Amino acid sequence: MSAHDDLRAWLWAPLGEPGLAAMVDGLPPIERHASRPGPLRQQHRCSLTLGGRAVSVDWRGVPMVASVDGEAAVASELCHGTGPGGIVWSYPVSSATVLDEPVTTERAELRRTGLRRLPGAASPWLLAVEGPGGRAWTWEAAGGPVFADRVELRRSGEQDPVVTHLLRPVPGRPRGGDEAEGRVIWTADAVPAEVLLDVLWVLQEVWSGILPKAQRVARADVL
DSSP: HHHHHHHHHHSSSOOOOOOEEEEESSSOOHHTTTTOTTTEEEEEEEEEEETTTTEEEESSSSSEEEETTTTEEEEEEEEEOOOGGGGGGGGEEEEEETTTEEEEEEEEEEOOSSSSSSSSOOOOOEEEEOGGGGGGEEEEEOSSSSOOOEEEEEEEOSSSOOOEOOOOOOTTTTOOOOOOOOEEETTTTTTTTHHHHHHHHHHHTGGGGSHHHHHHHTTTOOO
């Protein structure tokens, strides 16, 4: 098996045990909103260990890329959609790849079938995600009681998330002193591709398009 095929098999194989990793962003907080990727941008964002392998996440020009053993494994490039009201209601989505296979995201209306979240942090939206081999997920904001404080990646048709990402600082909430870095948490049956897609989307702040409306207003995302 070639190194490329070995990496592909690893990306879609269950990790086998639950885990978590602290997300220490290499970009200072003051630069995260003032700085954006460009064709010549090279910027390290974070490192983590996943399934015994070292992963480096970097801006490589416009895309953000998660590399494993020096090979680009998962990449994500920001795109934008618009809802009613034109540019005021713009929101981010992602055009991603796992190796050379596309992963698409589209914002959709959330239909609640259970009490997965506290009412105060309910969001009307989620990201519908489609990937290779007919795989499908949803990526939703959750938590509360006032602001969503995490995002959750669920496989289509499943109740429990396989990846949960704690957002720190909580978007839109006034800071009460120093807050811990965000953390990504995965289940034993999560696969590396799922964890890395979530990590890229959080660093790119794709979650800003699926926050509750009041939270988006608090962040001045909408008028």
